[in-house]
Amino acid sequence: MTFFTIVVRGLIRRPVRTGLTLLGVSIGIAAVVALVGISRGLSKSWEVGLKARGTDVVVSNMGRSLTPQPFSASARDRIAHLPHVAATCAILVDLMSVENVQMMLVSAREWNGFSWNNLRLVAGRMPRDPLEPAVVLGRTAADLLRKKVGDKIQIETAELSVVGIVDGSAWVENGSVILALPILQEITDNRDKINVIDIRVTPSTSAGEVEQLCAQINKLVPEGRAIAASENISNSQAYRIVQAMSWGTSLLAVVVGVLGVMNTMLMTVFERTHEICILLALGWKRWRIVRMVLWESALLGLFGGVAGVLIGAVGVSVLGRTPAIRGLLEPDLSVNLLTVSVAIAVAVGVISGLYPAWRSSRLAPSRALRA
């Protein structure tokens, strides 16, 4: 029998209570995994999408909404000639309700712009000209909308033809309805308006030069803001709100977990007062009693954390397949997030066990001779 045998026996002597506490902790940690995973997935999906399009710098005005604010298409002409700019592509992107799908990314791109180049045709063809009333669908979008080449698709009041299905090498691209810029400008009454300019820099451009380029663009296009593609989404106020809400809700769930474990450990110490006094009477040091209580609570956190990570991962995976989210973002369940979640759970356990452990260390061994 090892010391851990004693610790584990302490936990399994009240299996229902231990089970309920584990459930409480695991739900809290599942919330952390799900909410933070989704918010980080949002950022990652944008980043991967930009990378797939070959974009190095993005000019946009990420205000309070999840999609950027429109500005004049002439902005593109103001920056196209700048040093280190290899190519530009004006884009109008919006989150719209498309037929039976509540929220779908609709991405209209400048005709012949480089942001079309990453799209690989899976079926059908690309639009023939910028004014053809046609769209290509990312694979996931086609799946969600249940459309195939030759079908019609209703976007706001316009009916367009689905002429192709494409693979865009990123969740965001595959979940998008993609069309030529003038068509969406017309549909959404945003003539001569765009809300994103994708910029590809020349191959030898250093990070410092990209920074300088962004500064130049910001002077020339005050209605937008130029930033390196990797930082784009984190610049969005809406994204920051989503992220803050994710962590806030997660923190609340963690606090509930702390209270649950603390309650269980306090009950355990109260119930086992006599037993702890006997251990003291038999010569156990107070520090060993403290360690026993802390290990019990840490194990509650660990097991709850592992269960929570599994529940959270499965939950997010299921959520990622729902029509509301599928194609919009890829939940980021990185090893880092899962490890941090389990570490949070263990910390929850240890912190929750501190007060009960302190209480147990204050018990008088003389109580062993009573009863």
Next chain:
Amino acid sequence: MNSSISAATFAAATSATSAPVFDAIGLEKKFDDGRVQALRGVNFRVMQGEFLAITGPSGSGKTTLLQMLGALDRPTAGTLLYRGKSIPDLPDQSNYRAREIGFIFQSFHLLPTFTALENVQIPMFETELSLSQRKDRAITLLRSVGLEHRLGHFPAKLSGGERQRVAIARSLANGPSVLLADEPTGNLDSENARLILELLVRLHDEQNMTLLLVTHDMSIAGRASRTVEMKDGRVVSDQRNNAKGSTK
């Protein structure tokens, strides 16, 4: 001897050739901010290898005295020495409880979620014994109390007598030189009480252990080499018994 025993009288009475294990001089213990006085100037000496029975009515201070001797509580006043060292001032009282003292309780106080074998190993966690050494020693101890066939049984599956034998094996786990037994037969039927007493006497005889046993039962007290009677927190009688168990 019905009056309180003075320290000098007591020292003279116990001036045997062996070394003193415990010395209590003017020992006092008050509870509840002094409203209850459990010990009122107890003078007391116990020699190595003695079998001492402590008797007296409920509330006479027997268990409180045992708590002081086992470093489970601190005296309010007076001196209490173990082999010449002040027990309340020992730097590591848990080490004293773990290595020098073996406790036997009236209600056995075995941990219910551990088997007999595991219960006996519990005090050994404060020693340097390895996992296998702890297990081997526990098996040896349980065998010595006749429970080798009950190693894997939980306390709930053991009879009262068997539980107390496990508790005795546990009290011997770290090879103590003193056994403190608080009414060890109080919860047992007469047959099991007899067996437990025989076991304690055998341990005392074979290992020259110092045995202090609190009891109400005068027939059990008669088996001791010496009987101390307490009343109202004082030692009112201290007598040596003859070999057959009658008092001198």
